[in-house]
Amino acid sequence: MKAAWLPRVALHAGAVILSLWVVLPIYFITLAAFSTQDAVYKYPKNLVPQDLSTETMRFFLNSAGVVDSLQRSVFVAALTLLFALGVGTPAGYAIARFVFRGANGFRLAVVSTRAFPIVILSIPLAVTYIRWGIDDSVLGVALAHTALALPFAVLVTSSVFAGISVELEEAAMTLGCSRMAAFRKIALPLALPGLAAAAIFVFIISWNEVFAASILTLRNPTLPAQVLSVLNESALPFRFAGGFFLLAPSLIVIFVIRKYLFNMWGRVVK
Amino acid sequence: MAAVRFESVRKTFGNVTAVDDVDLDVADGEFIVLLGPSGCGKTTLLRCLAGLEKVDGGRVHIGGRDATDLPPRRRSIAMVFQSYAVFPHMKVRDNIAFGLRMQKESRSTIEERVGSAAALLQIEEYLDRYPAQLSGGQRQRVAVARAIATKADVLLMDEALSNLDALLRMEARAELKALLQKLRTTTIYVTHDQIEALSMGDRVAVMRSGRTIQVDSPLTVYDNPADMFVGGFIGTPPMNFLEADVSPNGSGSVVRLSGGSFPLAGADTASLNGRKLVLGIRAEAIGVEREPGEGLIRATVVVNEPLGSHNLLTVRSGEDLLKVSARPDLFPPPDSDVWLRIEPDRIRWMDRETRSALDLRPAAV
Numbered sequence: 297m298k299a300a301w302l303p304r305v306a307l308h309a310g311a312v313i314l315s316l317w318v319v320l321p322i323y324f325i326t327l328a329a330f331s332t333q334d335a336v337y338k339y340p341k342n343l344v345p346q347d348l349s350t351e352t353m354r355f356f357l358n359s360a361g362v363v364d365s366l367q368r369s370v371f372v373a374a375l376t377l378l379f380a381l382g383v384g385t386p387a388g389y390a391i392a393r394f395v396f397r398g399a400n401g402f403r404l405a406v407v408s409t410r411a412f413p414i415v416i417l418s419i420p421l422a423v424t425y426i427r428w429g430i431d432d433s434v435l436g437v438a439l440a441h442t443a444l445a446l447p448f449a450v451l452v453t454s455s456v457f458a459g460i461s462v463e464l465e466e467a468a469m470t471l472g473c474s475r476m477a478a479f480r481k482i483a484l485p486l487a488l489p490g491l492a493a494a495a496i497f498v499f500i501i502s503w504n505e506v507f508a509a510s511i512l513t514l515r516n517p518t519l520p521a522q523v524l525s526v527l528n529e530s531a532l533p534f535r536f537a538g539g540f541f542l543l544a545p546s547l548i549v550i551f552v553i554r555k556y557l558f559n560m561w562g563r564v565v566k
Numbered sequence: 567m568a569a570v571r572f573e574s575v576r577k578t579f580g581n582v583t584a585v586d587d588v589d590l591d592v593a594d595g596e597f598i599v600l601l602g603p604s605g606c607g608k609t610t611l612l613r614c615l616a617g618l619e620k621v622d623g624g625r626v627h628i629g630g631r632d633a634t635d636l637p638p639r640r641r642s643i644a645m646v647f648q649s650y651a652v653f654p655h656m657k658v659r660d661n662i663a664f665g666l667r668m669q670k671e672s673r674s675t676i677e678e679r680v681g682s683a684a685a686l687l688q689i690e691e692y693l694d695r696y697p698a699q700l701s702g703g704q705r706q707r708v709a710v711a712r713a714i715a716t717k718a719d720v721l722l723m724d725e726a727l728s729n730l731d732a733l734l735r736m737e738a739r740a741e742l743k744a745l746l747q748k749l750r751t752t753t754i755y756v757t758h759d760q761i762e763a764l765s766m767g768d769r770v771a772v773m774r775s776g777r778t779i780q781v782d783s784p785l786t787v788y789d790n791p792a793d794m795f796v797g798g799f800i801g802t803p804p805m806n807f808l809e810a811d812v813s814p815n816g817s818g819s820v821v822r823l824s825g826g827s828f829p830l831a832g833a834d835t836a837s838l839n840g841r842k843l844v845l846g847i848r849a850e851a852i853g854v855e856r857e858p859g860e861g862l863i864r865a866t867v868v869v870n871e872p873l874g875s876h877n878l879l880t881v882r883s884g885e886d887l888l889k890v891s892a893r894p895d896l897f898p899p900p901d902s903d904v905w906l907r908i909e910p911d912r913i914r915w916m917d918r919e920t921r922s923a924l925d926l927r928p929a930a931v
Contacts, residue, residue: 466618467651469638471716472668485655 322543328533329353329540336533356537359530365522366541368434369503372518373545375438376445376502377495383442384449384498385491389479391450392457406450409443418511425512432514440512441502448497456490457483500546568629568642568719568752569594570615576623577610584610586776587624597746597753598781599767601760603799607776608756612722615754617641629719639668644718648725650709652697658684658708659693665716683715686745703734710742714749721746721753728759739765760800764788772796789848790914794921797846797914803878803889806852809918810845812838821845821908824884826863830910838915838924846914846923853907854879854892862905865890867898881906 327345328336333355335347357363390396391403414421421440422431430436460483468478506520513521523538530538570592577585585607592598600608613619615626617638625634633641644665653661662683666676684690687707697705706726713721727735727742743766746753757763763770764784771781772792780792791797797805811822812830819835820827823845830838855862865883870892872878877897879890881904890906898904915924 461649461651463647463649463651464653466616466638467645467647467653467712468664469618470616470643470645470722471665471712472639474637474639477668482653 322547325536325539325543328536329356333531333533336536352533352537353540356534356541359526359534361517361522362519362538362541365517365519368437368516369519370545371434372437372441372509373499373502375434376441377498379438379442380445380449380498381453381491381495384446384494385453387450388453388455389457389483391454393462406447410447414440414444414508418508421508422511431512432516434516436512437509437518438502440508441505444505444508445498445501448501449494452494452497453487453491456487456494459490460486496549499549503546504542569627570629570720570752570754571627572611572615572624573627574624575611575614575621575626577607577614577619578622583776585614585621588773588776588778590771590778590781592752592754595750595752597743597755597766597768599763599770600754600756600773601763601770601800602758602773604758606773608758608773609724610776611773612645612724612754612756615641615720616643616645616722642719643722644713644716644720645722646706646709646713646724646726648729650705650729652705652708652712654697657694657696658689658700661697661708662693662712662715664712665718669716679715679717683711686714686748687711703730703738706730706738710745714745714751717751719752721749721751723753723755725757726755727762728757735762742766761802764800772799774799789912790923791846792923794844794846794916797916801848803849805846805848805914806886806888806890807916808845808847808883808886808888810843812841812843814839823863824886825865826883828861828863828908842918843924844916844918844921845908846916847908847912849878849889850876850891851909851912852888852890853909854890854896854898855905855907856896856898858905859907862907865904865906867900867902867904869900870897872897879904 324341327341329352330345330348330350332347332349332351336352387406391399425431425436430439464482464486465473465475465478468482469475473481504520506524509518509521510524517525519538520542523535523542527535527538570590572588572590575585575588576583588607588611590598590611600611602608610619614621615628617633617636617640621634625632627633628641628643653664656664659680662680663676666679671679680693681690684693687710689704689707689711692700692704692708697708700708706729710726713723727738730738739762755763755766764787767784769781770784770787772779772787772795774795780787780796782790782792787796788800791800791805794805794807797807808823812819812835813822814820814836815829818829818831819839821830858864863883865881865888867879867881868887869880870877871880872894874894876894877892879892879898881888881890883906888906892898892904916922917924
């Protein structure tokens with residue numbers, strides 16, 4: 297009996313340490329972002345919120361280009377989400393459902409696109425973009441991010457669909473559905489939580505991506521590109537505020553989509 | 567209501583032939599069971615009928631029209647899957663209504679048909695639950711209710727009961743049979759369970775390696791198997807098969823087994839003379855005596871299994887091992903001798919080379 301509580305305590309302790317590992321930096325960044333500029337420089341730091349103010353945030357938001365780049369980041373991430381899931385979901389479905397010649401090769405090809413270092417691709421990519429006239433634009437960055445996010449979208453959605461019994465769709469087809477309708481009425485609703493998870497990945501990949509965004513934009517950077525380009529010359533409060541802004545949307549997206557992840561008819565997808 | 571007709575249907579997967587040139591006629595309102603070991607092509611044949619598999623050759627007719635190239639939704643079929651395939655994101659009510667909604671029935675019709683299907687399967691109290699809140703047996707009922715609610719012409723069932731535990735399965739079997747007798751819908755039922763096949767079907771189609779070997783009434787399949795495979799696959803215990811030689815003896819013939827011989831009377835026994843044969847006989851068609859007698863064959867008891875209604879004996883006679891049903895009061899101990907009476911008119915003669923049954927049944931009246 298004595299040993300029974302030990303693994304549980306270890307488990308809980310591990311969970312607490314892991315949570316702190318993730319939460320503490322977020323907490324400090326948030327704290328700094330909402331403190332006075334003086335408090336940011338103060339040492340030792342206060343662990344509890346004091347001197348709360350929006351002074352740092354206002355300073356950050358009033359810096360040149362921040363609001364615009366923030367807006368662009370949202371558009372880029374949204375477009376990337378649309379493209380990557382729009383293309384990736386049918387591809388994932390095909391991999392999960394159909395036996396076709398070269399299915400394994402296709403799967404490999406999807407993953408291997410990640411093997412091309414974007415550093416090497418960046419110059420030809422920039423040249424091509426200039427030629428096509430989509431350099432320094434939201435669409436251009438979104439396309440590059442789609443290329444980065446697509447393998448994840450395909451692999452995640454294919455495993456989601458593989459987890460949904462094909463008999464469910466077949467049953468729908470015997471009950472009057474066309475193939476398309478069976479997908480829409482049965483597979484798609486059942487896949488929603490998984491697709492939501494894929495959406496999180498894709499959104500965050502785009503939101504946090506800085507390299508392609510820096511190379512492909514000049515006057516119209518996304519937020520990470522903007523922050524990166526002025527990071528070295530900027531004051532500490534600016535960095536914290538920028539960090540918070542990069543962090544916050546990811547957190548919000550996770551909290552919004554989380555609902556779909558857990559709230560699935562008493563988890564019965566099988 | 568519709569008849570179903572398979573015309574030399576073929577289906578291959580890569581270089582595996584799952585269904586090999588199957589011809590089968592199912593009458594309007596008939597309950598036919600496709601029976602066979604796993605991998606014999608019975609489910610594939612059913613899926614060809616449902617339109618879930620494209621046939622590689624032959625035609626499928628449903629209700630007199632060629633349905634070979636129709637998608638499943640145009641075939642007027644309903645199917646119950648082995649996994650039940652109950653939609654997990656819909657309440658029981660919406661599951662049953664699904665097919666009706668696809669047919670664009672009016673609200674009142676849907677409500678009425680969902681109600682009557684649920685009543686038939688006694689699941690009315692679960693209509694507002696999600697499948698995850700139901701037991702396996704209840705989910706199976708939902709699947710059947712969903713299938714019958716659309717009043718399709720042909721009902722297809724793929725191992726519809728095999729995911730239930732043994733006791734529940736027996737109960738569900740009788741209920742399902744009663745239900746289908748009430749509906750009189752043409753039903754094609756796939757199973758690997760020979761008891762299910764015998765107890766439920768109007769006819770049983772025994773399949774092996776993608777072909778139908780025998781299509782007959784349950785009793786015919788049981789008593790007169792078309793070949794040694796059918797005789798061995800159907801029945802508990804399977805049919806006994808003994809190598810036998812028949813030679814003329816006066817007016818009749820004499821049958822020589824490895825453990826003894828017995829006389830065979832009748833006019834057409836002459837055609838058996840001199841052929842290499844296998845004698846097929848059911849366990850319950852063998853009489854067991856404690857004393858030797860005329861035309862009896864001696865055997866030694868190996869195992870005696872009391873089963874309540876009868877005792878199942880495993881006996882050795884010569885080189886042959888037989889299963890024999892004995893009266894429940896007969897308890898011969900192991901290694902003791904018993905004498906077997908083989909009922910001549912219950913013998914199914916098989917050819918030793920082809921392993922197929924001979925058409926004649928000597929001494930049959």
